[in-house]
Amino acid sequence: MPRTLPSAILAAHTADSAKEGDICSVRVDFAFANDITAPPAMRAFREMGARKVFDPARCAILPDHFTPNKDIAAAQQAKEARDFARETGMLYWEVGRVGVEHAFLPEQGLILPGDIVVGADSHTCSGGTLGAFATGMGSTDLAAAWALGETWFLVPPTIRVDFEGTRAPWITGKDFILALLGRIGVQGARYAALEFGGGAVKDLPLDDRFTVANMAVEGGAKAGIFVPDETVLAYAKARGRRPFEAIYPDEGASYARRIEIDAAALEPLVAAPSSPGNMRRAAELSGTKVDQVFLGSCTNGRLRDMELAAKLLKGRRVADSVRCIVIPASYEVFAECMKRGYLDIFIEAGAAVSTPTCGPCLGGHMGILAAGERCLATSNRNFVGRMGHPQSEVYLAGPLVAAATAVTGHITDPRELVSGDFWKTL
Numbered sequence: 001m002p003r004t005l006p007s008a009i010l011a012a013h014t015a016d017s018a019k020e021g022d023i024c025s026v027r028v029d030f031a032f033a034n035d036i037t038a039p040p041a042m043r044a045f046r047e048m049g050a051r052k053v054f055d056p057a058r059c060a061i062l063p064d065h066f067t068p069n070k071d072i073a074a075a076q077q078a079k080e081a082r083d084f085a086r087e088t089g090m091l092y093w094e095v096g097r098v099g100v101e102h103a104f105l106p107e108q109g110l111i112l113p114g115d116i117v118v119g120a121d122s123h124t125c126s127g128g129t130l131g132a133f134a135t136g137m138g139s140t141d142l143a144a145a146w147a148l149g150e151t152w153f154l155v156p157p158t159i160r161v162d163f164e165g166t167r168a169p170w171i172t173g174k175d176f177i178l179a180l181l182g183r184i185g186v187q188g189a190r191y192a193a194l195e196f197g198g199g200a201v202k203d204l205p206l207d208d209r210f211t212v213a214n215m216a217v218e219g220g221a222k223a224g225i226f227v228p229d230e231t232v233l234a235y236a237k238a239r240g241r242r243p244f245e246a247i248y249p250d251e252g253a254s255y256a257r258r259i260e261i262d263a264a265a266l267e268p269l270v271a272a273p274s275s276p277g278n279m280r281r282a283a284e285l286s287g288t289k290v291d292q293v294f295l296g297s298c299t300n301g302r303l304r305d306m307e308l309a310a311k312l313l314k315g316r317r318v319a320d321s322v323r324c325i326v327i328p329a330s331y332e333v334f335a336e337c338m339k340r341g342y343l344d345i346f347i348e349a350g351a352a353v354s355t356p357t358c359g360p361c362l363g364g365h366m367g368i369l370a371a372g373e374r375c376l377a378t379s380n381r382n383f384v385g386r387m388g389h390p391q392s393e394v395y396l397a398g399p400l401v402a403a404a405t406a407v408t409g410h411i412t413d414p415r416e417l418v419s420g421d422f423w424k425t426l
Contacts, residue, residue: 001019002252002253002254003250004160004195004249004253004254005131005195005225005247005249006133006156006158006195006222006223006225007020007158008247008249008250009114009116009132009133010024010026010116010153012247013026013027013028013029014026020155020156020157020158021157022155023153023154023155024152025150026116026151026152026153027116027150028054028058028117028145028149028151029058029112029115029116029117029132030058030059030060030110030111030117030118031118031142031145031146032059032060032101032105032119032142033061033081033121033139033142034061034062034063034064034101034120034121034358035061035062035063035064035065035066035067035074035081036065036066036077037120037121037142038061038077038080038081038084038139039077039080039081040139040140041120041142041143041146042080042081042143044139044140044143045143045146045147048143048144050146052088052147053089053090054146054147054148054149055149056088056089057091058149059146060090060091060105060110061081061082061085061090061091061092062092062093062098062099062101062104062105063078063092063094063095064098064100064101064104064356064357064358065358065362065364066078066365067095068095068355068357070364070366082094091110095355098330098331098356099328099330099331099332099356100297100298100301100329100330100357100358101119101121101298102121102123102124102127102210102214102298102329103298103301103302104329104332104356106126106127106130106210106235107239107330107332108239108241109239110241111130111132111134112130112132112240112242112244113130113131113132113232113233113236113244113245113246113247114244114245114246114247115127115130115132116133117133117134117135118134118135118136118137118141118145119135119136119137119142120137120138120139120142121136122136122217123136123217123298123299125213125214125216125217125222125223125224126213126298128194128216128223128224128225129206129209129210129213129226129232130226130228130235130236131225131226131227131228131246131247133193133223134223134225135222135223136217137151153222154191156191156193156222156223157193157256158192158193158194158195158253158255158256159193159195159256159257159259160195160197160255160257160258160259161180161194161195161197161198162196162198162199162258162260162261163176163197163201163204163260163261163263164198164199164200164260164261164262164263165199165200165262165263165264165265166200166263167200167203167204167264168266168423169423169426170268170414170415170423170426171266172208172211172308172398172399173204173205173207173208173209173210174269174299174378174397174399175268176208176211176263176266177211177214177215177216178271178276178279179266179269179279180219181215181218181271181277181279182269182279183259184219184259184277185219186218186220186275186276186277187220188219188220188277189219190220191222192220192221192257193221193223194216194223194224195225195227195249195255196209196212196224196225196226196227197226198261200263201226201229205304206231206235207304208304211299211300211398212224212226213225213226214380215276218277218380227248227249228246228248233246267282267413268282268283268398268400268401268413268414268415269397269398269401270282270285270376270395270397270401270411271382271395271396272382272395273382273384273394273395274386274393274394275382275383276380276382276396278382281413282397282401282412282413283413285411286411286412286413287410287411288374288395288410288411289374289410290322290374290375290395290409290410291321291373291374291375292324292325292367292369292373292374292375292376293318293322293323293324293325293375293376293377293405294325294327294360294361294367294375294376294377294378294387294402295309295326295351295378295399295403296325296327296328296329296354296359296360296361296378296379297327297329297358297361297378297379297380298329298358298380299378299379299380300378300398300399301327301328301329301330301333301378302333303328303336303337304399305378305398306326306333306337306342306399307340307342308398308399308400308403308426309326309399309400309402309403310337310341310342310345310346311422311425311426312400312404312407312414312418312422313349313351313407316349317407318349318350318351318406318407319406319407319408320409321409322406323352323367324349324350324351324352324406325351325360325367326346326351326352326353327353327354327356327357327359327360328353328356329356330356331356349406349407351406361377361379361381362386363385363386363387363388367387368387368388368389369387369388369389369392369394370388370392371389371392372391373388374393374395375387375392375394375395376394376395376397376401376402376405376406376411377394377395377397378397378399378402379394379396380396382394382395382396395411397411404416
């Protein structure tokens, strides 16, 4: 029977039938946790009597959430994770050599087309950009995957999402995914897998695709997977640490649902509080004042995001009433921003630039909101209390809307600030 891409990847990793609705045991290609989710995974690992991980080169801990350590508890967590990684020989990168996990691991060539990747973090689905079945799981299940090199899945139904048409230069991957979430809501893909394709994807930069796959989970999806193309294969071949074999959907595969989104009709979008599915046009929210703008996270902290924001901010100043926080998602991105002069642009504009960390995205540190404050963030969630006080508010948008908002002090469609030749530079 013809298979969808998610089903085909699962089938390639199991001896079971892997039909939709089946529970099957699958081999895992890579398994990781972060400084918050690793300690409970480590405890579960020991409690089950495990002593060795299935393959130290395919298991990892990345200190990225409360690091650089924000307090004594965070320092203790990081120390425990560091010691466990050394004990088992698994991969571990110290602060100054790491980054936000979902940006850093693909850069390191550890997530590859055709892989099954599990991580103790819900945004593990970012790896679907590269044609991998990548999904988050709880720390206990992650511990079992570390020990056994396998896990189990209920084979999900697949929703095919095609982005068609030609996008305007002011439209980014964030607008693609917010448009989809506005259509299906936060439960519209619950325990389904999203398979992304369509003519508009061909010219969508890889960094923008990461944004789309990253927020698949905000629609309830188990995974969000792009069909590999030349762009993906070139990236994987240049960076891959091990051989891989890309997997593709079969012609005639049956989908639970098909959705088509016209990229040519999109406008800059914003998710208003308190749901990623509460989609609005940026122009519709014009005049909504903000206290803080956050550019970064595993959703929009990549080089393309920094480039777009820097180009719009060049020669401009952050509004006096606004705090603008810029956090590149990895040291590779940070270093390239430095070489290209983007960090100078951010600093001259009056922004605070930080070392790579998840920081404010989860309300951890580096930008917590007080009661009554409002933030426009390029991150992935705007639930009540997500970035601080439960009486604060978070709006979600892409890097162009974020940069424009930082300048004006209120939510702004970037087309209000720039026009004409500027868009040709993107």
